[in-house]
Amino acid sequence: MRNQYDFSPLYRTAIGFDRLANFIEAASNQSAQTQNNGYPPYNIEAVDENNYRITLAVAGFAEDELSIVAQENALIVTGTKQKKNSQAKFLHQGIAERGFERKYQIADHVKVKAANLENGLLFIELEREIPEALKPKQIPINGKLNVESLEAKSA
CATH class of the missing domain: 2.60.40.790 (Immunoglobulin-like)
Known part of the structure; x- marks a missing residue:
């Protein structure tokens, strides 16, 4: 199970850096499925x-x-x-x-x-x-x- 972090303190203390906090939050929530x-x-x-x-x-x-x-x-x-349109039969x-x-x-x-x-x-x-x-x-x-x-x- 992955750890979930609360980034809300960053929003309260950093003015104008909300986009950076969003990047950090998105990176922490990124799943393996989105990166194939x-x-x-x-x-x-x-x-x-x-x-x-x-x-x-x-x-x-x-x-x-x-x-x-x-x-x-x-x-x-x-x-x-x-x-x-290949009819190849792969062994592997x-x-x-x-x-x-x-x-x-x-x-x-x-x-x-x-x-x-x-x-x-x-x-x-x-x-x-x-x-x-x-x-x-x-x-x-x-x-x-x-x-x-x-x-x-x-x-």
């Missing part, structure tokens, strides 16, 4: 501070059988296997030829840059692009306010 029991296997790699790569093992899928959709703060990768069938849907929550300002299918691996490149208005700014401390220099910089 780990199929297909994947890696998430931090390439550098602002670039990431998701690698999914999608052996047997062609490009036209895969779909990647980025919407709001979600990335959805879907694989739909085409049905073959260990290769999974089933469809899948894999969902990833992505942070604000993270964009999908590219996707590449190579040797049965689907590579999805992501980049965090923080707008200038949200980047930290160094504020000089010089003892007195110089209004003229501030106006000149803003013009």
Whole structure:
């Protein structure tokens, strides 16, 4: 039996972070059924501070059988296997030829840059692009306010 946690104290003490608390709560309640029991296997790699790569093992899928959709703060990768009209009689069938849907929550300002299918691996490149208005700014401390220099910089 899974432990159930009460996240309501986060809602009472964190103003503006309710979305983060929702992510934590959703992750704790996530069932194995929604993730297709780990199929297909994947890696998430931090390439550098602002670039990431998701690698999914999608052996047997062609490009036209895969779909990647980025919407709001979600990335959805879907694989739909085409049905073959084969009369093959398998003695053992260990290769999974089933469809899948894999969902990833992505942070604000993270964009999908590219996707590449190579040797049965689907590579999805992501980049965090923080707008200038949200980047930290160094504020000089010089003892007195110089209004003229501030106006000149803003013009």
